Amino acid sequence: MKLFTTDLDRTLIFSHRTIGERGDVQCVELFEGKEQSFMSHTQIKLLHELKESAHIVPVTTRSQMQYERISFFQQQLIPSYAVMANGGIVFKDGKRDAQWDSLVQQRMKDALPIRDFTTRFQTHRAHDFFLREYETEGLFYMLAVDEAALRHDDLRAFQDDLATEGWTSYLHGRKFYALPSTLTKEAAVQYVASELPHTKHIAAGDSMMDLGMMQLADVGYTPKHGEVYAHYGDACPVNVILKEGADFAEAMLAQILATKTTV
Known part of the structure; x- marks a missing residue:
């Protein structure tokens, strides 16, 4: 099995403004009755294909409540692990991981409370x-x-x-x-990776807060529209897919599906 750890906003889910000029989209998040986030139908199909050969782990800076608004990960594809609050919370089988909670507090003890x-x-x-x-x-x-x-x-x-x-x-x-400074996505992802047997770790993200996670992985993907590519350009330390919005997500998922399972 592969391990796929992925940022959500502007990497896997998109607003009306950022998804691109697409008609084939499905709303995956409502807030106060209003549509907030979307995926393309092709993305959804590819993710369902990928779950047969990969552990899919959402990794987000969102709070638990904000993450739980994303219906796709509550109803359609329910991950065994999810990371929230920029690595501050790990969910295992739908419940908060108390061991990780304890580790987070230990790691933060030298910082200002x-x-x-x-x-x-x-x-x-x-x-x-x-x-x-x-x-x-x-x-x-x-x-x-x-x-x-x-x-x-x-x-x-x-x-x-x-x-x-x-x-x-x-x-x-x-x-x-x-x-x-110890509250990072990559720290939580390293913990989750130790719990999930895998042959290859693939990560994706668009912002500088995702870079450590992508560099931790065997393969990292970032979009043309993202902060990482804007900062590094052609010297980007992870793989850049020169597409935006859902076009990026579809191309990335297709590449992951084609990736061999050995490092």
Whole structure:
């Protein structure tokens, strides 16, 4: 069996805006009665084919509640493992993995506790380019950014201050993530990989938060539309598929299906 660990948003599922000009799509997420995320019918067919020869593990920065809104992984293809909260939560057979919870807390013990985040970084949080902030699963913060008002010098000062407390950060479009430096997708994926016998590990993602997971794998895939390709260009350390939206996902899945199962 292969192991396929994949980011979700803008890698495997897409909004109306990012999926591309496609008519053959299925809604896979509703929020407050509104359609949020989509896959193409071809993607869905290829994923069902792939599950016969691979462990498919969704890996997302979404909270548990946000992940559970994705009906495809609740009703159509139910994975044995899933990773949420940027590696902070591992689900095994539909239940939270208590062993991983314990390991996460141990790994974060040298970082500033999340309960102290708001007071320690009060000055930085008060910048006018931060519109709102959200705590995720008691593990990290996401701050919504006004890109037009963003002052990069002030943001870098915040990032430097975070680093002194054992935290790291990512600016991803209109979202600024601040999280303990040990809270990574690749750490959780390494744990899951040790639990699932496999002959080849394949990973996919579009953002810099996915890069460690892709580099951990035997093969990594990233799209033309993604942050990783925008940053590295032709020097990208993982495989780039020069397609966007659902066209990328379909091409990637077809390549994985054609991949031999030995490293």
